[in-house]
Amino acid sequence: MTTAFAWNATHTAHAETGHVERPERLEAIRERLTTAQLWDRLALQQPLPIDWEIIRLVHRRTYIERLQQAVAHAPLRLDVDTYLQPGSLEAALEAVGALLAVTQAVLERRASNGFAAVRPPGHHATPDRAMGFCLFSNVAIATRWVQQTFGVERVAIVDFDVHHGNGTQEVFYEDPNVLFLSVHQFPHYPGTGRAEEIGTGRGRGTTVNVPLPAYTGDEGYLEAFRRLLGPVVRRFRPEVIFLSAGYDAHWRDPLGSMQLSVTGYAALVYELMEWADACCDGRLVAALEGGYDLEALAACVEATLVRLQDPLAPIADALGPSPHEAVDVRDLLYELRLLHHVA
Numbered sequence: 001m002t003t004a005f006a007w008n009a010t011h012t013a014h015a016e017t018g019h020v021e022r023p024e025r026l027e028a029i030r031e032r033l034t035t036a037q038l039w040d041r042l043a044l045q046q047p048l049p050i051d052w053e054i055i056r057l058v059h060r061r062t063y064i065e066r067l068q069q070a071v072a073h074a075p076l077r078l079d080v081d082t083y084l085q086p087g088s089l090e091a092a093l094e095a096v097g098a099l100l101a102v103t104q105a106v107l108e109r110r111a112s113n114g115f116a117a118v119r120p121p122g123h124h125a126t127p128d129r130a131m132g133f134c135l136f137s138n139v140a141i142a143t144r145w146v147q148q149t150f151g152v153e154r155v156a157i158v159d160f161d162v163h164h165g166n167g168t169q170e171v172f173y174e175d176p177n178v179l180f181l182s183v184h185q186f187p188h189y190p191g192t193g194r195a196e197e198i199g200t201g202r203g204r205g206t207t208v209n210v211p212l213p214a215y216t217g218d219e220g221y222l223e224a225f226r227r228l229l230g231p232v233v234r235r236f237r238p239e240v241i242f243l244s245a246g247y248d249a250h251w252r253d254p255l256g257s258m259q260l261s262v263t264g265y266a267a268l269v270y271e272l273m274e275w276a277d278a279c280c281d282g283r284l285v286a287a288l289e290g291g292y293d294l295e296a297l298a299a300c301v302e303a304t305l306v307r308l309q310d311p312l313a314p315i316a317d318a319l320g321p322s323p324h325e326a327v328d329v330r331d332l333l334y335e336l337r338l339l340h341h342v343a
């Protein structure tokens, strides 16, 4: 299988000394993919040029104007943990462009699936606010763009970042054509993502939140994917699946308390590939979100790309399984299956 891949070279301009969301994240990924001789086997895409009209598919004009004014006074903070540098908007626009390039390659069938290794991440940015290290809601923009450009109607977005994808959820909360599924540590930043948040109006039932307790491990995540999210996705029959690929649920990550391993992440990607095969000819497009332990991040992205290229390839996991005992989440998943009418 051919996996499309893109990154945004201008990401280095988006940096703040001492901040965890740092350029070294993408550098570690690039280094790892080169060493593992994966880089040359990927179908490398150049980011598409992005104008503000594309950002407007999701974000309000007033927010864009605020950003454009703020960047003239950079460096500054847009919220307590989201920084803006003079080069940040260019970097963030190119991140969207990289994701759209990968998406285009998959929709035009030049690639089976795709991965955009970009930063800043996107899933916390709301239509009118930057937050949680995110400036533009990358995956939400790509979703609106495939609907507009390729005549796609139904899109599923799966978010396995350790944090709830509040921004993505907000964009599609009333939209019956976009299924948003988030599996995250709860309670945790940003505070949203309760089980009862299931969408509203015509979008009622097309938001699925899986608020897992700290110390959920590979088994709990896999159970959630196989017994809850899989059936919901198959029932919805999306025409393309996006993955908000955050790797901060790895057991080594400093920002989360989840216990996923590298092989656990690869197993989740395998599930997603199965759903994509069943529903939409394998069309699966991943965009990097979080992941702040450089070694775990690089290993997880490598494992994801190995899996995307070959569902049966062996996964190397030098970091091994979590040293902590995992919690049992079967009762919670039972309740969630009832809530979402999954037999």
Ligand SMILES: [Zn+2]
Pocket (backbone or CB within 6 Å): 161, 162, 163, 246, 248, 289, 290, 291
């Ligand atoms: Zn995160």
